[in-house]
Amino acid sequence: MQTQEYDAIVVGSGISGGWAAKELTEKGLRVLVLERGKNIEHIKDYVNATKAPWQYPHRGGRTRAMEEMYPVLKRDYPLNETNLDYWASDRDSPYTEVKRFDWYRGYHVGGRSLMWGRQSYRHSDFDFEANAKEGVAIDWPIRYAEISPWYDYVEKHAGINGSHEGMPQLPDGQFLPPMQLNCGEQLVADKANKIFGPHRRIIPGRSANLTQAHDGRAQCQYRNACWLGCPYGAYFSSQSSTLPHAAKTGKMTLKPFAIVSEVLYDKDKKRATGVRVMDAINNQMTDYSAKVIFLCASTLNSTWLLMRSATNVWPGGLGSSSGELGHNLMDHHFRAGANGKLEGLDDKYYFGRRPNGFYIPRYRNLFGDKRQYLRGFGYQGGAGREGWGRAVAELGVGGQFKDAMSMPGGWTIGATAFGEMLPNHANKVSIDQTKKDKWGMPVLAIDCAIGENERAMRRDMQVDMAELLNASGVKEVQVYDAGYFPGMGIHEMGTARMGRDPKTSVLNSHNQVWDAPNVFVTDGSCMASAACVNPSLTYMALTARAADFAVNELNRRNI
Amino acid sequence: MTDNDIGLLETPELITRREAVLRVTALLGGIALTGGTALITGCRQEKVGEPFTQDEIAYLDEIADTILPTTSTPGAKAAKTGAFMALMVKDTYEPKDDQIFREGMRKLDDASKDKNGVGFMKATPQQRLALLQDLDREQFNMSEQRKADAKRKSDEFLSERQQSQPAPAATTATKITEQPPKGYFRMMKELALLGYFTSEIGMTQAQRYVESPGRYDPCIPYDGKPAWAGHA
Numbered sequence: 001m002q003t004q005e006y007d008a009i010v011v012g013s014g015i016s017g018g019w020a021a022k023e024l025t026e027k028g029l030r031v032l033v034l035e036r037g038k039n040i041e042h043i044k045d046y047v048n049a050t051k052a053p054w055q056y057p058h059r060g061g062r063t064r065a066m067e068e069m070y071p072v073l074k075r076d077y078p079l080n081e082t083n084l085d086y087w088a089s090d091r092d093s094p095y096t097e098v099k100r101f102d103w104y105r106g107y108h109v110g111g112r113s114l115m116w117g118r119q120s121y122r123h124s125d126f127d128f129e130a131n132a133k134e135g136v137a138i139d140w141p142i143r144y145a146e147i148s149p150w151y152d153y154v155e156k157h158a159g160i161n162g163s164h165e166g167m168p169q170l171p172d173g174q175f176l177p178p179m180q181l182n183c184g185e186q187l188v189a190d191k192a193n194k195i196f197g198p199h200r201r202i203i204p205g206r207s208a209n210l211t212q213a214h215d216g217r218a219q220c221q222y223r224n225a226c227w228l229g230c231p232y233g234a235y236f237s238s239q240s241s242t243l244p245h246a247a248k249t250g251k252m253t254l255k256p257f258a259i260v261s262e263v264l265y266d267k268d269k270k271r272a273t274g275v276r277v278m279d280a281i282n283n284q285m286t287d288y289s290a291k292v293i294f295l296c297a298s299t300l301n302s303t304w305l306l307m308r309s310a311t312n313v314w315p316g317g318l319g320s321s322s323g324e325l326g327h328n329l330m331d332h333h334f335r336a337g338a339n340g341k342l343e344g345l346d347d348k349y350y351f352g353r354r355p356n357g358f359y360i361p362r363y364r365n366l367f368g369d370k371r372q373y374l375r376g377f378g379y380q381g382g383a384g385r386e387g388w389g390r391a392v393a394e395l396g397v398g399g400q401f402k403d404a405m406s407m408p409g410g411w412t413i414g415a416t417a418f419g420e421m422l423p424n425h426a427n428k429v430s431i432d433q434t435k436k437d438k439w440g441m442p443v444l445a446i447d448c449a450i451g452e453n454e455r456a457m458r459r460d461m462q463v464d465m466a467e468l469l470n471a472s473g474v475k476e477v478q479v480y481d482a483g484y485f486p487g488m489g490i491h492e493m494g495t496a497r498m499g500r501d502p503k504t505s506v507l508n509s510h511n512q513v514w515d516a517p518n519v520f521v522t523d524g525s526c527m528a529s530a531a532c533v534n535p536s537l538t539y540m541a542l543t544a545r546a547a548d549f550a551v552n553e554l555n556r557r558n559i
Numbered sequence: 560m561t562d563n564d565i566g567l568l569e570t571p572e573l574i575t576r577r578e579a580v581l582r583v584t585a586l587l588g589g590i591a592l593t594g595g596t597a598l599i600t601g602c603r604q605e606k607v608g609e610p611f612t613q614d615e616i617a618y619l620d621e622i623a624d625t626i627l628p629t630t631s632t633p634g635a636k637a638a639k640t641g642a643f644m645a646l647m648v649k650d651t652y653e654p655k656d657d658q659i660f661r662e663g664m665r666k667l668d669d670a671s672k673d674k675n676g677v678g679f680m681k682a683t684p685q686q687r688l689a690l691l692q693d694l695d696r697e698q699f700n701m702s703e704q705r706k707a708d709a710k711r712k713s714d715e716f717l718s719e720r721q722q723s724q725p726a727p728a729a730t731t732a733t734k735i736t737e738q739p740p741k742g743y744f745r746m747m748k749e750l751a752l753l754g755y756f757t758s759e760i761g762m763t764q765a766q767r768y769v770e771s772p773g774r775y776d777p778c779i780p781y782d783g784k785p786a787w788a789g790h791a
Binding site for chain 2: 050052053054057058059060061062063064065179180181182183186220221222223224225346347348349350351352353354385387388389391392393394395396397398399401402403405406407408409462463466476477478479480
């Protein structure tokens with residue numbers, strides 16, 4: 001076994017890993033970025049990005065053969081013909097579901113930054129203070145004032161579009177121009193925003209799509225095909241935004257097909273010394289050493305890695321001394337809301353396929369509102385004219401029918417809520433030694449469910465949207481709850497939470513593992529609560545902040 | 560385009576007994592409605608999962624072209640919709656649906672013979688259209704019923720809420736909307752529409768397709784022309 005030395009090692013190349021790579025290399029460190037899957041080169045490897053829709057044999061759908069190959073992925077939209085290559089193989093990388101948990105993974109350079117939904121929102125102090133105020137789990141060790149400059153920093157680089165709204169529950173940021181609401185959305189927004197006041201409002205969605213050229217990247221072309229990889233680099237991904245800057249320094253070594261099997265730990269120095277890596281192709285093991293290690297392998301995989309490390313000191317793994325490693329798994333519960341039809345706009349249309357929609361920031365349990373449950377939810381939705389799909393349910397066959405269905409249909413509007421899931425010690429992951437993946441490594445067992453708080457919230461998630469639509473003149477309003485299982489939100493969070501006390505948390509306020517100060521964990525596993533907003537922007541900010549801290553500590557010879 | 564709920568609906572514990580009964584009832588209703596004498600006994604094993612023959616594809620082309628004929632824009636046959644339908648049934652349908660679809664092809668032909676004295680391929684365009692209109696009416700009535708049921712459920716949910724009854728301990732599972740089985744004509748119509756409107760002809764001639772719009776106009780006057788086609 002050979003050993004190679006670097007200043008820093010970053011495990012994972014997704015949203016968090018890309019940021020760690022960029023920040024650490026730009027601060028002068030020689031950085032090894034380890035990615036368990038294959039490389040996907042920006043633009044060149046987006047093989048379907050410019051394919052016409054009719055060129056897919058099943059027009060983007062799914063076959064039974066695909067369903068057999070992907071028993072988990074098939075449970076929701078990710079299984080499809082257009083970007084199947086971007087999703088991890090359920091067969092190669094199985095896991096154990098103590099309770100149903102949908103785990104949608106991206107095992108390649110860029111990780112899920114290639115396929116993410118791009119919605120980008122800040123946490124507010126309502127979120128950072130909630131645990132402490134309500135006596136739920138543990139307090140976040142940071143407040144908005146500490147992370148706000150880092151939100152500024154990452155937004156300026158990543159390019160986030162949005163409108164300035166001055167809503168305290170959803171802080172404004174360093175925005176590119178917003179993607180406008182369309183006529184249907186604006187009509188409803190104008191009415192609803194008057195009726196429901198300043199705290200419950202429809203605003204343009206904030207997303208990591210460029211509304212103007214930025215950082216050498218072209219502006220959004222409104223193709224709405226982001227999930228194929230963007231040939232214009234017009235949305236934020238590791239490929240388009242962070243890794244190119246890391247590469248430009250000449251200090252990054254990016255190594256695909258490198259599965260990190262454990263963090264190497266020196267119990268005398270109380271420091272990590274490096275990582276052990278299995279080559280995913282030939283199963284050869286290599287050790288790499290570094291002064292500082294960033295775990296950005298995605299929430300559950302970073303936790304898996306910690307659990308497998310330093311077990312000679314702590315049987316539960318590195319960071320387990322608190323008893324909280326692997327616990328407090330969270331997601332956002334969604335797929336509940338309402339929709340309806342809009343009248344009086346048949347002379348209006350739009351042009352372009354906007355990869356965004358409207359947003360309604362959280363208003364429940366804020367500003368004096370008090371519900372039977374804690375926390376709240378935000379809505380993501382959109383309005384548009386129906387297409388040919390309406391024809392399936394309509395009466396008609398023949399030429400007139402065909403010509404009518406070729407025209408735009410009526411306007412519809414709808415939204416789903418994304419609700420906060422409370423941190424709960426009982427929602428946990430552990431290592432299942434009885435089941436092995438393709439590389440012979442034991443897999444994770446996931447034991448997670450929503451509780452009474454989430455179930456109570458799901459009623460409001462439906463009723464409130466119906467109330468807003470009805471009040472705004474929308475017709476034929478219907479509520480829906482399409483069902484939810486943890487993981488479907490693809491917002492896994494927790495399992496290595498930050499905190500103020502090593503007895504109750506895995507990481508300190510700078511994302512340092514209490515028991516190994518040169519190991520930083522900056523992906524979703526660090527989250528002490530989930531809030532109800534999409535979390536990726538917060539991972540970016542926490543990663544940039546932790547990288548800055550780490551380099552300062554290195555320079556001070558504290559780590 | 561894809562049904563996000565497919566995975567959920569397949570999860571066995573989510574289908575309540577009542578829903579299971581409804582499924583069967585609807586299935587029988589669907590078969591009974593579609594007419595013909597061979598229906599009750601029609602349990603012949605179809606070539607589920609196998610490729611369709613050229614003759615079968617030609618037959619599907621004619622069905623699709625009856626639903627979506629040439630007008631000022633080319634029709635479903637020109638867009639090779641029959642071959643697409645055949646591929647989708649073979650590759651994407653569950654065996655039970657594949658069976659229903661292939662049986663349906665025969666039932667449709669039988670219905671044509673019953674009604675017109677000749678099979679579907681020999682029937683005139685007017686005879687074909689009249690036959691499919693009957694079948695379409697049946698499937699439409701069923702889907703209207705489903706829509707009305709969904710609306711009623713939604714209204715009940717909201718009115719319960721207004722009477723401020725305590726929230727029932729409803730589980731997520733019981734809220735998952737059930738999707739009843741489809742009759743064969745519904746399958747044919749769905750596949751013909753999907754095949755046609757996502758084909759090159761359907762996207763670029765029947766609809767307007769702009770690969771790279773380059774901008775977003777959120778609100779413009781509607782010009783009376785065909786819809787913008789989406790992306791894959």
